[in-house]
Amino acid sequence: MKLASLKNNTRDGELVLVSRDLSRYVTASDIAPTLQYLLDHWQDLYPLLQARENVLRVNADGSNGNTCDSKVNTRDTKVNTDISVADFDPQRCASPLPRAYQWADGSAYVNHVELVRKARGATMPESFWSDPLMYQGGSDKFLGPCDPIVAASESWGIDLEAEVAVITDEVPMGIDASAAGKLIRLVLLVNDVSLRSLIPGELAKGFGFFQSKPSSAFSPVAVTPDELGECWDGHKLHLPLCSWVNDSLLGQPDAGVDMVFDFPTLIAHAARTRPLAAGTIIGSGTVSNRDRSVGSSCLAEVRMIETIETGAPITPFLRFGDQIRIEMLDPDGVSIFGAIVQRVLQAPGEQD
Structure with a gap:
């Protein structure tokens, strides 16, 4: 469905x-x-x-x-x-959940986290391989799949993050992962928009993201897991997630590869100290594979790899007028969720 x-x-x-x-x-x-x-x-x-x-x-x-x-x-x-x-017509769509009681985004692809830290010369704690990272994002107003990304300045470091997400039923506190997987009701795609230049200052305060994580956008449709056939194993979605910037393919990493923490594990992590309401959205974090030939799901990762290989980033973040596209195709080449297609616009009255 x-x-x-x-x-x-x-x-x-x-x-x-x-x-x-x-x-x-x-x-x-x-x-x-x-x-x-x-x-x-x-x-x-x-x-x-x-x-x-x-x-x-x-x-x-x-x-x-x-x-x-x-x-x-x-x-x-x-x-x-x-x-x-x-x-x-996807242009008429809001996010499947235009607002949600809760939006919690994990970082299940530890390869992505490792690259981030390596690019700035920092080692990664061993606990990152056993204890998921997760942040609680704003969920009072999501962007529709074709709504623009509006920012005041290009200097904010505007970036896309292509991810897979699930929507849950009621989840009791303290649930284990095996039971949590049975409470996944829907699967969808997300663009977890990030303002990269604002992140370091916020994290330095020791209190997490806020201004650096504006409204996220979700795919035109959310699907029940049975629609995904053998590509969904109850834990992960085993298909490439494709991202484009201005019609140039950014990457197509497989969402089922290198996902250290699967969705039941992420749900159980989120529910460790609290119950989750029906309609809670849990994100995978930026899809990332160790195989660099498949590209990336965000510009920050591209810039990280450039920094590691050449000493400095080359690829710019998104600029006003740029367009991004995020989509996943089934094995027959048919779009499953529809495409997130967004143009980057400057906020009215703002000048860089």
Whole structure:
């Protein structure tokens, strides 16, 4: 099942079901008005959505001869309504969860952390291989997949970070990893936007990220794990995550390779001292492989490698007017989550 939230006149958007090829959609708002509402009532409402999805599949593959915006009559359990089937446009999408109770981002690819520290001549503590790094990000307002990245100055070091994330059901405090994996409800992509030049000053205060981590953007759709087939093993997503800057491929590291802490482990880590509400988003951190031939998922890593190899970074961070794209394709080359496509813009009234 693929789910999206279309922008409307509310903060949380309209929940819709999207066809597997991302071409068509039907509303699900009569079953669950928002994705958060669905997550809060998952056990009761998910079967109704499955019945609605069957209607979408019939229409999307053309087997019933209907055309765009045609009416399809269905009699879902407890639901009896005509459903309009229409073309899906990612430009109309908010983040699947336009806001969330919690967004916690890990750093599961320790290779990325090792490169960061090596570039500045610092050794990495051994504990980083056994105890996940995680920060709590702002979740009151996420960017849609096609919303611009707005910053006041290029001097802030504007960067993308391509990641995989999961959305959980209710997670009890103290859960172990084996049980946590069963509470993953949805998988999606994220651009964890970073302002690299602001990070050192914040970390030097010893209190973590805030201004250096503006709003993140998520993929047009979130998918249930069963949509991923054999590429999802219940722990990791085994597919390349592709990132472009201005149509130039930045990298395509495999999200299932070199992930030291899998998603059940990250969830259990987050829930060690607190329960997690349904709708909690847990990120993987920047996808990174030791094999440098596959490229990188952020510009900071490219600059780290340049510093290690040549003594100084060459590649600039993002500039106003630049466009980024983050996408993951299935083994047949079909986009799974849709693409995050964002242009970098200067905040109105600001000058570098």
